[in-house]
């Protein structure tokens with residue numbers, strides 16, 4: 001797959017040719033396939049943090065150039081890098097990491113090594129200036145560090161004084177750290193003490209500290225116009241839709257009976273699939289795992305009100321009840337995919353089709369994940385005997401889905417303001433960045449998730 005840039009349309013072209021202007025410049029820096037538009041919350045994060053760069057109107061594209069960790073906003077050239085520096089943290093581990101960083105940097109100052117993050121020199125200068133300011137500018141030389149530690153120790157009852165240099169300082173730093181790590185309430189109080197008395201020395205743990213954004217260009221930049229994108233890619237979009245439709249109908253004809261449904265997740269792919277297959281009388285089947293985002297429930301309701309033919313099948317037990325019994329799902333034990341997704345769907349098929357074979361249309365795409373790379377267009381379901389799954393949209397890219405959605409003015413789940421894909425909000429798999437973003441978009445859910453995770457993880 002080669003992306004191109006049409007200079008005249010000022011738009012990304014998903015294959016070698018613009019529908020209007022033919023020739024396009026290859027974009028070589030996009031080395032990941034599934035590029036998608038930038039969710040608006042990420043755009044806001046960039047605008048808040050990327051100094052000198054402001055993303056204006058229009059469509060920006062995002063892709064990963066490093067699995068999970070790093071994304072680049074693109075036009076004809078990359079304009080910013082986004083780095084998710086670590087997984088989301090529970091409040092206490094966040095606190096711990098803040099104090100740990102502080103400790104390592106203090107230690108770096110004492111030992112004059114340079115190991116962590118901000119260089120010791122920098123940190124030393126920062127402690128010095130913050131401390132001097134507090135003392136009315138009166139502290140000079142190296143004495144400030146000992147004074148600072150003496151101040152700090154008043155909070156935690158250390159049994160000796162610090163001399164300006166040498167062993168004592170080292171011991172004091174060690175002691176503070178141990179005292180800090182023993183219990184999270186100690187961490188909290190030492191953190192609060194530092195923060196109150198020396199503001200700016202350590203970063204607030206609740207600050208958005210695990211997303212780093214590096215601007216690669218400066219100034220206000222507008223994205224691509226939707227209309228230009230659609231025009232430049234029109235031939236491809238028409239072709240993809242035609243192929244998916246023809247293939248589905250061909251499968252249906254040769255199936256032997258008329259039993260068919262669309263597996264409908266409330267996401268963008270199944271919405272497009274449903275649109276492509278309109279005219280057939282299939283039900284869209286939405287499985288309510290009990291852990292869908294509120295936006296998804298709203299979206300399903302909205303569609304039903306508009307007359308979309310959607311059956312909702314709810315999992316028998318709530319995910320939280322089961323989690324208390326079975327533990328938080330693990331990579332190798334995703335029990336909930338069975339209890340919350342597979343079982344209810346199987347039951348639906350049995351009840352509605354009396355155990356006869358059913359053709360299930362699914363909007364899965366090859367580029368969604370590595371696992372799906374070698375997905376066949378049609379396959380017998382591994383666990384549900386009556387289910388024959390058809391994937392008519394395997395070759396669509398995320399960007400194709402979006403352009404098709406805009407072109408046909410299809411309804412969109414509000415979740416896409418935040419994430420590049422939907423799914424269960426508790427899910428620890430699949431979308432690594434979701435939990436980062438969840439903190440900002442659904443803080444209550446994030447808190448619940450962190451609680452449940454720490455309570456039921458084994």
Ligand code: SF4
Nearest residue numbers: 334336337340424427
């Ligand atoms: S997608 Fe994740 S949370 Fe949802 S059922 Fe499967 S493992 Fe569980």
Ligand SMILES: [Zn+2]
Nearest residue numbers: 006009018021
């Ligand atoms: Zn063009």
